[in-house]
Amino acid sequence: MILSVNGVEFRYGCRTILENIGFTVRRGEFLSILGNNGAGKSTLLKTLNKILLPQQGSIYVGQQELCKLSRLSIALKMAYVAQNYGSNRQTVFDAVLLGRKPHIKWEATAADLALVQGILVKTGLAEFALRYLDELSGGELQKVVIARALAQEPEVLLLDEPTSNLDLKNQMEVLKTIRTAAKEKNIAVVAVMHDLNLALRFSDKFVLLQDTKVFVAGGSEVMTAENITQAYGVSVSVDRVQGQTVVIPR
């Protein structure tokens, strides 16, 4: 078990955002955090990277308790891709090289540069390597931040809505890149997802949040019409179309 979350509780003042959250993820698994806006999805993801400190509960990365780890040692184990990332005047290569930051002592080595180039080739970014970020499309930019997270060589990859603002083609490409990397390098992926159908297609595990609590968690067997209807407050049906499970709002 690479990540295990137990009884996590988070409050802003007296407003409770997360209550008694618990789940586990293994290496190579893709877990989607689902739920309506305001259910606490992004907050939960931030507690997993110690960007926010939960008031109660425990989070373990491998054998170590997260709150006892320094920022740097967390960065050596986990990569976090924020929902809002700056697009500044920086080349794609430099942006991805930044992912090596936790590993770099004084200056990037030849091995760091080769690793970055390898990731650029794999994510289809090699031809943009010396392009500036503010000249890229939304899909390309999203691939850059994911490439940066992969350059960190993490054991756990945390993603906050990796496919928001992307068109259909880029949604598929980005998620395929993530899933392939996760399986190849045996990385555990935890992603906050908005699109239920994409989540169903790419994830192995699901955590459905409803009003600060886990409504239901588990494999694809928990993604039933009843559960989704109750968690989202919208009546849906779950069907199989050409071998894929799809959710259709009624």
Next chain:
Amino acid sequence: MVRDETVLDGGVTHYLKYTWKKKLIMSGLVAMTALLSLYAISAGSAELTPWQVVLTLLGRTEGQSQIIIWSIRLPRVLAALVAGIGLAVAGAVMQNILRNPLAAPSTLGIAQGAAFGAALAIIGWGAGSTPSSGGGALLINSPYIVTISAFVAAMLTTLIILFLAQYKGVSPESMVLAGVALGSLFSAATMLLQYFTNDVNVAAVVFWTFGDIGRASWGELGIMSFVVFGAMLFFLFNRWNYNALDSGTETAKGLGVNVERTRQLGMFVASLITATIVSFLGIIAFIGLVAPHLVKRLIGGDNRFLIPASGVMGALLLLAADTLSRRIIAPVVLPVGAVTSFLGAPLFLYLLVRGSKLR
């Protein structure tokens, strides 16, 4: 397989070429600064040829040129270089950690704090006034008291900014707002001090605020160099942290950066440089603001190159301004602070108009 390897190597080679270009531009700046230094040492009321300068610096000559160079011109040129490096590097780091292109020592209350400290020493303690029968013997006409008072006030300003910013989680906005507020407060306090004193003291305070490179002798130069190069090492050590901060607070945290501490320490060290330079030389505006912006246009915002190149650019700009201030209506020497502001304003407007696409 062979094809894969060539693709991999090709990409890395392209990238290395791209970084080589930056290093080439940086070397060009260094060469320009060296040439200008040679000119600045040779130019003056006693004209020397660059060759005489080189010979003197190598210890191959005797007599008048040796005295002029070693005790007058060389310390002045070196002080301009060191102060230029310090102010520009402090500006570059402040702009990064405060996520604000207008952040600079002179816009964040630190210079105003120093001016207040100097005014307090000159007016309140009589450190700069003509000898009077009632004053303490130690305080009269003592430039050291003015320097120390200016330094202490500038560092106090910094500590107050850092303390206030802590209430809002050390956010860049809170530091900028606290700095602007303190700057305004200290300006007002200086004005009140000036209002209630005699004209000689007012003149002394005003004269102090004109930055003047000529105030530095070898001793001051030694202290400034120690602080500036220590700070430079600290900034270079943190260059990857500053690069990570450029990609946003949360991304930086995800990359293992202790964001709050990086901001606090960076701000403290940048202010330390500024306080040291300003308290020795007076207020020199615009170098800290303009040099990093010029460098960003030339080689981009990567702090691995931006920090050292800003230092060189700052040295070049301040030495150019100081040489101009000595030569333009020689033998009258203009205050360099006025010259940097004069040169800085059009340069900044140019960047504003031309730089809208760049950051």
